[in-house]
Amino acid sequence: xxxxxQKDTAKSILDSAEELFxxxxxxxxxxxxxxxxxxxxxAAVNYHFGSKKELIQAVFARFLxxxxxxxxxxxxxxxxxxxxxxxxxxxxxxxxAETSMAAGGGNARRLGIFMRLLGLAYSQEQGHLRKxxxxxxxxxxxxxxxLVTAASPELSDEERFWRIHFMLGATVFTLSGVESxxxxxxxxxxxxxxxxxxxxKLVPFLSSGFQAPHQD
Amino acid sequence: xxxxxQKDTAKSILDSAEELFxxxxxxxxxxxxxxxxxxxxxAAVNYHFGSKKELIQAVFARFLxxxxxxxxxxxxxxxxxxxxxxxxxxxxxxxxAETSMAAGGGNARRLGIFMRLLGLAYSQEQGHLRKxxxxxxxxxxxxxxxLVTAASPELSDEERFWRIHFMLGATVFTLSGVESxxxxxxxxxxxxxxxxxxxxKLVPFLSSGFQAPHQD
DNA sequence: GTTGGTTTTAAACATACGTTTAAAACAACA
DNA sequence: TGTTGTTTTAAACGTATGTTTAAAACCAAC
Numbered sequence: 001x002x003x004x005x006q007k008d009t010a011k012s013i014l015d016s017a018e019e020l021f022x023x024x025x026x027x028x029x030x031x032x033x034x035x036x037x038x039x040x041x042x043a044a045v046n047y048h049f050g051s052k053k054e055l056i057q058a059v060f061a062r063f064l065x066x067x068x069x070x071x072x073x074x075x076x077x078x079x080x081x082x083x084x085x086x087x088x089x090x091x092x093x094x095x096x097a098e099t100s101m102a103a104g105g106g107n108a109r110r111l112g113i114f115m116r117l118l119g120l121a122y123s124q125e126q127g128h129l130r131k132x133x134x135x136x137x138x139x140x141x142x143x144x145x146x147l148v149t150a151a152s153p154e155l156s157d158e159e160r161f162w163r164i165h166f167m168l169g170a171t172v173f174t175l176s177g178v179e180s181x182x183x184x185x186x187x188x189x190x191x192x193x194x195x196x197x198x199x200x201k202l203v204p205f206l207s208s209g210f211q212a213p214h215q216d
Numbered sequence: 217x218x219x220x221x222q223k224d225t226a227k228s229i230l231d232s233a234e235e236l237f238x239x240x241x242x243x244x245x246x247x248x249x250x251x252x253x254x255x256x257x258x259a260a261v262n263y264h265f266g267s268k269k270e271l272i273q274a275v276f277a278r279f280l281x282x283x284x285x286x287x288x289x290x291x292x293x294x295x296x297x298x299x300x301x302x303x304x305x306x307x308x309x310x311x312x313a314e315t316s317m318a319a320g321g322g323n324a325r326r327l328g329i330f331m332r333l334l335g336l337a338y339s340q341e342q343g344h345l346r347k348x349x350x351x352x353x354x355x356x357x358x359x360x361x362x363l364v365t366a367a368s369p370e371l372s373d374e375e376r377f378w379r380i381h382f383m384l385g386a387t388v389f390t391l392s393g394v395e396s397x398x399x400x401x402x403x404x405x406x407x408x409x410x411x412x413x414x415x416x417k418l419v420p421f422l423s424s425g426f427q428a429p430h431q432d
Numbered sequence: 433g434t435t436g437g438t439t440t441t442a443a444a445c446a447t448a449c450g451t452t453t454a455a456a457a458c459a460a461c462a
Numbered sequence: 463t464g465t466t467g468t469t470t471t472a473a474a475c476g477t478a479t480g481t482t483t484a485a486a487a488c489c490a491a492c
Contacts, residue, residue, distance in 0.1 A: 169389025
């Protein structure tokens, strides 16, 4: 009996799938695209992952599982450090940004790729994915949202709901396209900003927007 | 010789394509899906539009052509009203919001649909679409951008570049999902906001974010 | 009613997809 | 070395797609 499974094949498939999905979407990426780039046999996907759907979920799981673990720990640490004081939005945003940057082993490019995947998960009709993500990772994000609520008692629930989604949109959209956007900035303005630089610019924008004066 | 072409078929196809594309994306929507819903023959798409690619472009053109015409006129009017004074960001945002709402004949649902299509155009690999949109409608948006620049002389080009994309992201993301988001708000909070209400909340958020204090 | 251009139709075409199969190659242990 | 379970492989399967074809239906003008 063989004990060691070679993870090379499965890992190559995940790597290729991650990139191709983020570049072209799920439906536009065929298993043949993926296996060709990975240099493995077509049937290997079904052997290792079962189906294309399960491969898609595995791509998300490989990123999100360590990320949500880290975020959970960071939240626990932050909550403990509060000692009764109420949380602050800027700190919560920076905490999220740092956890994101840390995930993927500090590989900035990979964060961009994953943000694009997240955007796709929202925009493409992949019912199974939405369900999978909610069931698997919903709890951590609810905890985060409770802290955001505590950090903004002056907002009505409705106002807060929308502003959170405004922030989410600005973040996902910008970081998804961070590669083409930085290229555009380089070409048009002659400046070059890395993804961490973009996040540095994003946080004040989000803070200001979220805490904007509002009329009701 | 027959003079009058019946536009019923082409219009039905555009209507169905618009909805289906926005729900499931381009690749996930087949011509058979479209023609079945439209109640026309499969071959009618190729007859009236040439190919699926050209149908996609036609869907965008039907919305964007009148929209950009309106926006061009509104910009001319606004520039004229300035009389030398420098433009103001809030006014520019409201102008854009009103033109958007007006397009599609005040049909709010259609604006949501179209925002989802715009998001897809950004996120899916549809090289022909990006080129088509830039060639066809790029000029108006460049004029708009020049006004935004004049309205924010305190920002560096780089800072402005990123903040514009933060605004774009918040807008596209939120308005794309406005149907499911309002449903979510209704379910979780018991409040019901129409798309114009969302835009009313969006504008102060964007203004505040765009004009946030920044360090360099 | 016949004509001539336009539009619609059903059927077929070629191609690409996800998945399955069964044989081959491989690796660890007896 | 032979055996056993795992992994890889090439080939095929069934299905769905976008597109093309050629005949039919249609409709206004003569």
